[in-house]
Amino acid sequence: MGEREALLERVSADGGTEIKDPATGEVIGHVEFGTPDDVAAAVEVAAKAQPGWAALSDAERCAALMRAADAIEAHAEELAYVVSREQGKTMNGLGARYEAAGCAAWVRAAASTPLPVEVLVDDESGHSELHYRPIGVVGAITPWNWPMIIASWQIAPALRMGNTVVNKPSEYTTLSGLAIAAVLNEALPPGVLNVVTGAGDVGDALVRDRRIGKVMFTGSVKTGKKVVEASAGNLSRLTLELGGNDAGIVLPDVDPQAIAEGLFWGAFINNGQTCAALKRLYVPDAIYDQVVDALADITAKIPMGVGLDENNALGPLQNQMQWNVVNRLVEDAKAHGARVVMGGDPDTGAPGYFYPKTLIADIGNDAALVQEEQFGPALPIIRYTDLEQAVEWANGVDVGLGASVWSADQDMTIAARLEAGTVWINKHGGIDPRVPFGGAKQSGYGVEFGVEGLKAVSVPQVISR
Ligand code: NAD
Numbered sequence: 001m002g003e004r005e006a007l008l009e010r011v012s013a014d015g016g017t018e019i020k021d022p023a024t025g026e027v028i029g030h031v032e033f034g035t036p037d038d039v040a041a042a043v044e045v046a047a048k049a050q051p052g053w054a055a056l057s058d059a060e061r062c063a064a065l066m067r068a069a070d071a072i073e074a075h076a077e078e079l080a081y082v083v084s085r086e087q088g089k090t091m092n093g094l095g096a097r098y099e100a101a102g103c104a105a106w107v108r109a110a111a112s113t114p115l116p117v118e119v120l121v122d123d124e125s126g127h128s129e130l131h132y133r134p135i136g137v138v139g140a141i142t143p144w145n146w147p148m149i150i151a152s153w154q155i156a157p158a159l160r161m162g163n164t165v166v167n168k169p170s171e172y173t174t175l176s177g178l179a180i181a182a183v184l185n186e187a188l189p190p191g192v193l194n195v196v197t198g199a200g201d202v203g204d205a206l207v208r209d210r211r212i213g214k215v216m217f218t219g220s221v222k223t224g225k226k227v228v229e230a231s232a233g234n235l236s237r238l239t240l241e242l243g244g245n246d247a248g249i250v251l252p253d254v255d256p257q258a259i260a261e262g263l264f265w266g267a268f269i270n271n272g273q274t275c276a277a278l279k280r281l282y283v284p285d286a287i288y289d290q291v292v293d294a295l296a297d298i299t300a301k302i303p304m305g306v307g308l309d310e311n312n313a314l315g316p317l318q319n320q321m322q323w324n325v326v327n328r329l330v331e332d333a334k335a336h337g338a339r340v341v342m343g344g345d346p347d348t349g350a351p352g353y354f355y356p357k358t359l360i361a362d363i364g365n366d367a368a369l370v371q372e373e374q375f376g377p378a379l380p381i382i383r384y385t386d387l388e389q390a391v392e393w394a395n396g397v398d399v400g401l402g403a404s405v406w407s408a409d410q411d412m413t414i415a416a417r418l419e420a421g422t423v424w425i426n427k428h429g430g431i432d433p434r435v436p437f438g439g440a441k442q443s444g445y446g447v448e449f450g451v452e453g454l455k456a457v458s459v460p461q462v463i464s465r
Helices: 003-011 036-055 058-074 076-087 096-112 147-160 174-185 200-208 221-234 256-272 285-301 320-335 387-394 413-417 450-455
Strands: 017-020 027-031 118-123 126-134 137-141 164-168 193-195 212-218 237-241 246-250 278-284 339-342 358-361 378-384 402-406 422-425 458-464
Touching (some): 003 027, 003 076, 003 174, 027 174, 036 200, 058 076, 058 096, 058 147, 076 096, 076 174, 137 147, 137 200, 147 164, 147 174, 147 450, 164 174, 174 193, 200 212, 212 221, 221 237, 246 256, 246 387, 256 278, 256 285, 256 402, 278 285, 278 387, 320 378, 387 413, 402 413, 413 422, 450 458
Parallel strands (some): 137 164, 137 212, 164 193, 246 278, 246 402
Antiparallel strands (some): 017 027, 118 126, 126 458
């Protein structure tokens, strides 16, 4: 066993369900999946640990989180190895090492963002101040696309604010969830951060547990709606980071060559399995062919393959279910006469869930590949002649996580009209731990990151005299 395999070995069970590398099918470890009954025990531990953790000073909790970030950095290569083998993303590029480094950065940010008491009124009429108190036990439910960094986004702010946490990783990336928690727990007191493994029934039991005061949920719109229903009995607070179908609108004044790389990574980061990836691209007729050609040039150059190969920049899809979604949407586009510029012809005999980098041009806005979230490496490029029409199309879906405008003059007028939680100009998907992130419409509610993210995992309390 090599050094970078040590963490995978540590979190892998002796028996249970085999976990396979999505690039090769090789068994990389085992997981003992929990049941709804295990939730109660995990919440019990978290509830017992919470008063002691909340009694520490803010500075003491921040110091513990800083030590947790040190632990992430010390184990960064091992963490990257786990997520590469289990999720499929490449070690290199915007892949596994990038995710591990992001975990440390977000934990540090949660521990260093100031949240002072706010004095709201201080005059002859009286004195009122606003404090942010712990909620209690936070349930954190994570998806499989960025399993470690999303866990960090949920866990670190919740802990900073004096809550304890029960995390349920996605059943597709349990080892990644166990690995990041194990490393964080090297620096945290016992009972403060707990993990319960399992599928949707376990997540449902966590949401329904009466001792859970807040649920941080990141996943699909469909499951988000179930979480809302299941949480109603407790009126627990919710942050819902749900799916997106982000539009990008190119304006006619751009240089296609200059934006091609940004468009590519906006769409293909993590092989398209990213909540706020560019999922529909609207390009004006006047420069349509140039933009498609420039994108095709860069797309052809990016190597896809097994994540452990340092030369690769894109890996496989994580699972068969997602492969089927991408394949169905591309086949539907082909059947309706859209033009395949590149890809669209998966080698179904090869090992792993590889789907080729795919660009689909001359596709109608009503195509399923445009209207549904593909969550994979297949980008539809829609031609427009009237900018008003493009804005209407961009806003014409139920979700609104991110969006982007690509324009030489960087004007914000079009950006302001797009119904999305974040609108980027001349980039897509870039996030920053200091800047709030969340969705509009059915992409969810509540935000993560920054001071707003800390407030979201606490109860505001006014003290007035
Ligand atoms: P999913 O909704 O299938 O699963 C997410 C998590 O919810 C998993 O841990 C799953 O086990 C759990 N779960 C399933 N049923 C449940 C239930 N009834 N109650 C409670 N928990 C339940 O999502 P996924 O396929 O893992 O993730 C992909 C989706 O997540 C995409 O739509 C993507 O856009 C979205 N996403 C959003 C963000 C964001 O920040 N907005 C980030 C990443 C992914």
